Amino acid sequence: MIEDMLRTPAAVRDAERHTAHNYHPLPVVISSAEGAWLTDVDGRRYLDCLAGYSALNFGHRHPTLIRAAHEQLDKLTLTSRAFIHDQFADFCRELAALCGKDLVLPMNTGAEAVETGIKVARKWGYQVKGVAPDQANIVVAEGNFHGRTTTIVSFSTDADARADFGPYTPGFTVVPYGDLAALEAAIDENTVAVLVEPIQGEQGVVVPPAGYLPGVRRVCTERDVLFVADEIQSGLGRTGTTFACEHEGVVPDMYLLGKALGGGIVPVSAVAANADVLGVLRPGQHGSTFGGNPLACAVATEVVRLLASGEFQRRSVELGERLRVGLEGLVGRGVVAVRGRGLWAGLDIDPALMSGRDACERLMERGVLVKDTHGSTIRLAPPLVITEEEIDHVVAQLAAVLAG
Incomplete structure (x- = not known):
């Protein structure tokens, strides 16, 4: 054939x-x-x-992104986060401003951004919310696609992505996508986050019912739970707004970003949140050799500037x-x-x-x-x-x- x-x-x-x-x-x-x-x-x-x-x-x-990549290739491509390079501050500052958040944590792939979000939400739950050790849980939606690491496929409902990759990571509760009542019922005293895609891309570009995302925002605020929005596919201009959450006037506690952030040139991802959330991390607790490297930052900064133009x-x-x-x-x-x-x-x-x-x-x-x-x-x-x-x-x- x-x-x-x-x-x-x-x-x-x-x-x-x-x-x-x-x-x-x-x-x-x-x-x-x-x-x-x-x-x-x-x-x-x-x-x-x-x-x-x-x-x-x-x-x-x-052309703007290619030019930025060429210029950076002639100067510096990698230092690791052991040092600060001259592209890092501009990228983090401008992406934080685009997101309306205090802090940015650069990574490489979308799955890494999701894993980072999970780790940060758990640590926030223990250090800020006061959840008992090793009891944190995160509510997720059926039909989700957040990546294919062993932790992420543990809460996938796609048999192809999940089958034969166990044992699976505990700490996740799956509810129907778009069902606010089910989501609210699943939250308990140990819930640290609700992780959802504003639009489910891999499921077939499924848009949730009107009012669902504002409802998630309300419930998370009322129950002291982080609203984590996976905007890796839906964000950065794809749906007609910078973030798909904006269509319903919703601002999550944490954005997970990737895909378009690298301009189609290098893999770039990031987590954006305020200091009361991302500030729980301390040196040595999370990192990446290539995350936030000079080449990635040079390209991604230009991506942010293209988006800032509207x-x-x-x-x-x-x-x-x-x-x-x-x-x-x-x-x-x-x-x-x-x-x-x-x-x-x-x-x-x-x-x-x-x-x-x-x-x-x-x-x-x-x-x-x-x-x-x-x-x-x-x-x-x-x-x-x-x-x-x-x-x-x-x-x-x-x-x-x-x-x-």
């Missing part, structure tokens, strides 16, 4: 031969990219509608509306349901028509790259630099695939 679909099957076979099969990529081999477009080893171009799961919000090789949030609103109208026009024509916010959409395709994987492969043949999740659901998350004409092109190609 791969040989039938790809002009250069040898490249795919070679990758399969020497790689652990923890991914099932589409059979395309990319060699270059610019803006919203990818080019394969045969020179065929594809419109990128995945954007690295939001890691490429600003497109491929954004341009990309506005583009997400305007282009997202165009995308929504186009996709909703396909409901009843092979699409069962459309969800999303800003330039982020989940589509449920009629499973009698085709699977999500089938749809992705057929779109690939038409020069559009997307990714499926959970059966017949596919996600669209194009770079925020995509144009109106390119949005229309995506919708048109999807309509053609559905029409057979």
Whole structure:
């Protein structure tokens, strides 16, 4: 099947031969990219509608970010946190300001940010809230995706992510996503945090019911529990605001950030919170050799400045509306349901028509790259630099695939 679909099957076979099969990529081999477009080893171009799961919000090789990376590569790339480098203060100060928080703790990957948030919440629970030693618990939501470390998969409800990786880490209570009553009932005297995604990306871009996030904020405040928002995929302009929580006027106690923070160049993540939360950490209690390195900070500072302009949030609103109208026009024509916010959409395709994987492969043949999740659901998350004409092109190609 791969040989039938790809002009250069040898490249795919070679990758399969020497790689652990923890991914099932589409059979395309990319060699270059610019803006919203990818080019394969045969020179065929594809419109990128995945954007690295939001890691490429600003497109491929954004000139401002590439320039910052080049300049920093010529000066200094790594010191470790044993020393302070000249890019560190600007990054932490400007990201803290963007988040409206006192402090920032830089890490590398999204999963590291989540692990950091868990550790900080537990330590806050013991030192500030007064929870008895080793009794802290965190409330999480069904359908969550926060990463794939052993602790994180311990509270996943995705069998593929969780099965056969036990024994599992205790200290988590899972409740239905969007069910405020269930969440409130799950909180007890040992609960230190509620950890939720404002929009569940891997679940198919699931937006919670109106009022849910404000309700979470209220309950957390009333019960002396930290509201930890995983904005790794939903944040940094993707949904039309800097953070998806803003759509309902909610400010969490802690932001978990990643993906787009690295500008599609280097992995960068961070935890942002006020001093009464992040201030519980002391030297030696948590760290990372590469977290907050000079190259990462130089790029991420420019990311923060791009977001501070508001341009990309506005583009997400305007282009997202165009995308929504186009996709909703396909409901009843092979699409069962459309969800999303800003330039982020989940589509449920009629499973009698085709699977999500089938749809992705057929779109690939038409020069559009997307990714499926959970059966017949596919996600669209194009770079925020995509144009109106390119949005229309995506919708048109999807309509053609559905029409057979």
